[in-house]
Amino acid sequence: MKNGYELFVRPLLFSLDAETAHHVTVRSLGRASHFDAALRVVKSFQLPPKPKTLFSLNFPNPIGLAAGLDKNGVALPAWAALGFGFIEIGTVTAKAQPGNPKPRIFRLPEQQALINRLGFNNDGADAIAHRLAMLLASGRWPAVPVGINLGKSRVTPLEQATDDYLYSFRMLRDFADYITLNISSPNTPGLRELQEPERLSELLHAIGDEAGTASKPLVVKISPDLSAAELTAILAVCEENGVSGIIAANTTLDHSTIPPQLDQEGGLSGAPLRDKSTALVREIAAQCKIPVIASGGIFDPESALEKFQAGAQLIQLYTGLIYRGPQLLREIMESL
Numbered sequence: 475m476k477n478g479y480e481l482f483v484r485p486l487l488f489s490l491d492a493e494t495a496h497h498v499t500v501r502s503l504g505r506a507s508h509f510d511a512a513l514r515v516v517k518s519f520q521l522p523p524k525p526k527t528l529f530s531l532n533f534p535n536p537i538g539l540a541a542g543l544d545k546n547g548v549a550l551p552a553w554a555a556l557g558f559g560f561i562e563i564g565t566v567t568a569k570a571q572p573g574n575p576k577p578r579i580f581r582l583p584e585q586q587a588l589i590n591r592l593g594f595n596n597d598g599a600d601a602i603a604h605r606l607a608m609l610l611a612s613g614r615w616p617a618v619p620v621g622i623n624l625g626k627s628r629v630t631p632l633e634q635a636t637d638d639y640l641y642s643f644r645m646l647r648d649f650a651d652y653i654t655l656n657i658s659s660p661n662t663p664g665l666r667e668l669q670e671p672e673r674l675s676e677l678l679h680a681i682g683d684e685a686g687t688a689s690k691p692l693v694v695k696i697s698p699d700l701s702a703a704e705l706t707a708i709l710a711v712c713e714e715n716g717v718s719g720i721i722a723a724n725t726t727l728d729h730s731t732i733p734p735q736l737d738q739e740g741g742l743s744g745a746p747l748r749d750k751s752t753a754l755v756r757e758i759a760a761q762c763k764i765p766v767i768a769s770g771g772i773f774d775p776e777s778a779l780e781k782f783q784a785g786a787q788l789i790q791l792y793t794g795l796i797y798r799g800p801q802l803l804r805e806i807m808e809s810l
């Protein structure tokens with residue numbers, strides 16, 4: 475049976491093109507974030523907490539908002555009011571950038587999937603740090619852990635990627651409960667090369683040498699398209715450098731399940747990613763002790779439980795939320 479969002483809200487949002495629908499949603503939640511009365515209405519849907527402690531942080535529940543939905547950190551109080559146990563904003567880059575030409579988000583309802591080639595459109599580290607400082611000063615900072623996901627600016631050559639990440643890290647670390655290094659989005663040329671052991675090692679060393687890093691959990695977000703050997707090498711580098719968590723996984727470039735006439739260039743997310751992401755979580759849990767945050771194809775309690783059974787400590791939602799709405803959170807919470 476369809477829930478209220480699927481019956482009434484989704485048809486309206488899906489009558490708009492995908493990126494407009496995204497902006498309308500995030501802007502509305504951003505506005506609601508400024509009003510206690512609006513937040514109270516949203517909050518009335520909340521369920522009792524299912525607390526979890528990980529990297530010395532207290533999560534009221536293990537279900538988080540995945541990176542990319544609130545790239546600019548405009549609606550933190552509303553995400554918390556909707557019931558998320560943690561919120562990951564970004565990807566933030568050192569320099570503000572417009573991203574790729576539109577259209578660049580595509581819905582595939584039959585496949586319960588999205589393809590995007592946004593290319594890290596975001597306001598940049600300076601503007602986002604300013605916005606977060608204002609939120610902190612307003613007293614509306616959410617009572618759930620906030621992760622900030624960092625990526626490389628498109629104009630920055632790969633050789634200077636470390637400086638780019640370092641800049642954003644310095645600007646934003648004070649606002650973050652944990653920092654995610656995104657080295658796996660497929661839409662910034664060269665970014666995935668940062669998963670090569672030498673490059674990843676350099677990046678982790680540089681950030682690890684920064685003052686104040688010791689108390690800030692570092693999380694690495696990886697691609698679902700790695701070979702077994704690549705995965706093993708990345709996990710070794712992460713263990714050597716005391717990485718606190720791995721997010722498995724980002725969007726995939728494997729479009730083999732998508733009919734050619736519907737296919738688009740970009741990263742595929744949603745149901746077609748489910749099995750691949752679960753297998754990756756299981757593999758990481760088997761190979762090392764670093765906690766895993768699972769992301770990919772979570773649409774219902776069953777697909778969420780599957781991630782925990784594979785060894786995930788926390789999960790994150792994106793495409794499932796677009797198709798199923800905030801009721802998805804409640805359904806998963808009730809099944810935990």
Ligand SMILES: Cc1cc2nc3c(=O)[nH]c(=O)nc-3n(C[C@H](O)[C@H](O)[C@H](O)COP(=O)(O)O)c2cc1C
Binds near residue numbers: 745769
């Ligand atoms: C439109 C869109 C934009 C995204 N932007 C980002 C991003 O900026 N940074 C990032 O790390 N992941 C990004 N992601 C990936 C998601 O965070 C998530 O890891 C992936 O979509 C798999 O989860 P899902 O199947 O629940 O969507 C994006 C995904 C989508 C669909």
